[in-house]
Amino acid sequence: MEVNLKNGQKRPIRERAREMDANDPLRSFREEFLIPQTPGGEEALYFCGNSLGLQSQGIRAAIERELNAWQRHGVLGHHRADPPWFSYHEQLAGPMAQIIGALPTETVVMNTLTVNLHLMLVSFYQPVPGRHKILVEYSCFPSDRYALESQIRFHGYDPADSLVVLEPAPGKVHISEEDISEAFRRHGNEIALVLVGSVNYYTGQAYPLKRMCELARNFGCNIGFDLAHGAGNLLLHLHDDGPDFAVWCGYKYLNGGPGTLAGCFVHDRHRENFQLPRFAGWWGHDKKRRFLMEPTLALIPGAEGWQLSNPPILPMACLLESLRLICQAGMPLIRAKNIALGNLLIEGLTSLGDERIEILTPTREDERGAQLSIRVSGLGRKVFDGLSLRGVVADWREPDVIRLAPVALYNRFEDIARLVEIIQELLHENR
Numbered sequence: 001m002e003v004n005l006k007n008g009q010k011r012p013i014r015e016r017a018r019e020m021d022a023n024d025p026l027r028s029f030r031e032e033f034l035i036p037q038t039p040g041g042e043e044a045l046y047f048c049g050n051s052l053g054l055q056s057q058g059i060r061a062a063i064e065r066e067l068n069a070w071q072r073h074g075v076l077g078h079h080r081a082d083p084p085w086f087s088y089h090e091q092l093a094g095p096m097a098q099i100i101g102a103l104p105t106e107t108v109v110m111n112t113l114t115v116n117l118h119l120m121l122v123s124f125y126q127p128v129p130g131r132h133k134i135l136v137e138y139s140c141f142p143s144d145r146y147a148l149e150s151q152i153r154f155h156g157y158d159p160a161d162s163l164v165v166l167e168p169a170p171g172k173v174h175i176s177e178e179d180i181s182e183a184f185r186r187h188g189n190e191i192a193l194v195l196v197g198s199v200n201y202y203t204g205q206a207y208p209l210k211r212m213c214e215l216a217r218n219f220g221c222n223i224g225f226d227l228a229h230g231a232g233n234l235l236l237h238l239h240d241d242g243p244d245f246a247v248w249c250g251y252k253y254l255n256g257g258p259g260t261l262a263g264c265f266v267h268d269r270h271r272e273n274f275q276l277p278r279f280a281g282w283w284g285h286d287k288k289r290r291f292l293m294e295p296t297l298a299l300i301p302g303a304e305g306w307q308l309s310n311p312p313i314l315p316m317a318c319l320l321e322s323l324r325l326i327c328q329a330g331m332p333l334i335r336a337k338n339i340a341l342g343n344l345l346i347e348g349l350t351s352l353g354d355e356r357i358e359i360l361t362p363t364r365e366d367e368r369g370a371q372l373s374i375r376v377s378g379l380g381r382k383v384f385d386g387l388s389l390r391g392v393v394a395d396w397r398e399p400d401v402i403r404l405a406p407v408a409l410y411n412r413f414e415d416i417a418r419l420v421e422i423i424q425e426l427l428h429e430n431r
């Protein structure tokens with residue numbers, strides 16, 4: 001199988017992939033990960049980092065450390081464990097902030113994504129007559145939509161009037177800058193909140209976050225991001241871009257383990273805004289006074305002030321270990337390799353010259369992350385099942401999309417070459 005290169009030449013895809021692997025500054029990170037196996041005992045070709053990132057070698061030991069501390073100290077581990085559980089979450093703020101381009105005081109790890117979204121909506125969705133609408137991207141993740149609609153109803157409004165969907169132009173799959181500007185022109189003065197995924201979970205399109213923040217500011221709307229598919233994937237600059245809040249999970253590109261704790265960002269300009277409505281709990285109370293058990297809440301300034309409960313240490317230990325690896329590699333190199341892996345996949349798929357394949361994700365580098373969503377006309381499910389039988393772990397999203405997400409820390413360029421060859425075989429078998 002040969003790929004057509006940008007310079008017009010052709011090269012065997014395997015040869016090109018091996019050369020890219022040899023020059024990859026992140027290649028040694030793969031050894032840090034446990035690659036799932038096929039039923040036949042071979043390494044699977046894993047392209048599901050957008051759904052559940054893989055386990056790194058250090059995670060078992062990180063959990064064991066906390067189990068040992070619990071065994072040794074019991075409740076005294078809150079102060080005697082190393083590091084003490086009382087302030088354990090503070091260790092995650094720095095690396096997490098680095099990954100999303102924020103200040104540590106803007107960043108907290110707590111709860112799960114949808115829970116954090118609700119907490120942020122309590123603070124940043126304050127509908128009033130005349131400004132009660134929420135603008136959300138089309139095909140947003142269903143949980144976001146359920147959360148938004150339930151909040152709209154909670155405030156006594158009707159989603160049919162208050163939820164505005166940012167749609168692409170008729171017949172198009174991607175949302176253009178013009179579509180975004182038009183939505184603000186039409187609804188901007190009535191929008192209380194904009195919620196946008198950084199990368200759409202279905203199409204794989206990455207949105208112009210900075211531009212959306214500018215528009216939201218100009219029209220006086222609050223804006224939040226769902227970074228489930230952005231954190232650990234895109235090069236984010238949350239502090240500079242200036243959304244009011246962001247929420248994301250820790251189990252996709254952050255490799256923190258199934259259902260692990262989630263992140264939450266609240267911009268520094270709200271650090272001391274204690275007037276914002278919020279749902280509170282004792283972990284948001286002044287740390288020095290927490291155990292005085294006072295009835296009056298004294299909120300911690302910054303994102304930490306939104307915490308509710310004392311956090312679960314075991315999943316936090318997993319996430320901390322995995323953030324350590326990500327920060328060691330650094331987001332600029334991770335982002336660059338994600339793009340290079342995607343480029344090879346695009347080159348490979350287009351070189352197949354098969355009109356049944358449609359790449360749904362924009363091919364422009366600034367409009368995508370690690371994920372490529374593809375359709376195979378009339379054959380999607382068959383190709384997906386064929387991939388699964390051949391040891392490829394991808395995912396299927398109804399009605400007809402195969403999502404493939406090669407990621408920098410554990411995928412090789414050679415995995416892409418193998419994937420493209422397998423797709424070629426499947427297309428050939430189904431001529």
Ligand SMILES: Cc1ncc(COP(=O)(O)O)c(C=O)c1O
Nearest residue numbers: 112113114141143201226228249
């Ligand atoms: C974009 C997006 N938002 C929200 C969620 C829901 O996350 P959680 O179940 O952790 O609340 C997901 C889960 O995959 C997602 O992909």
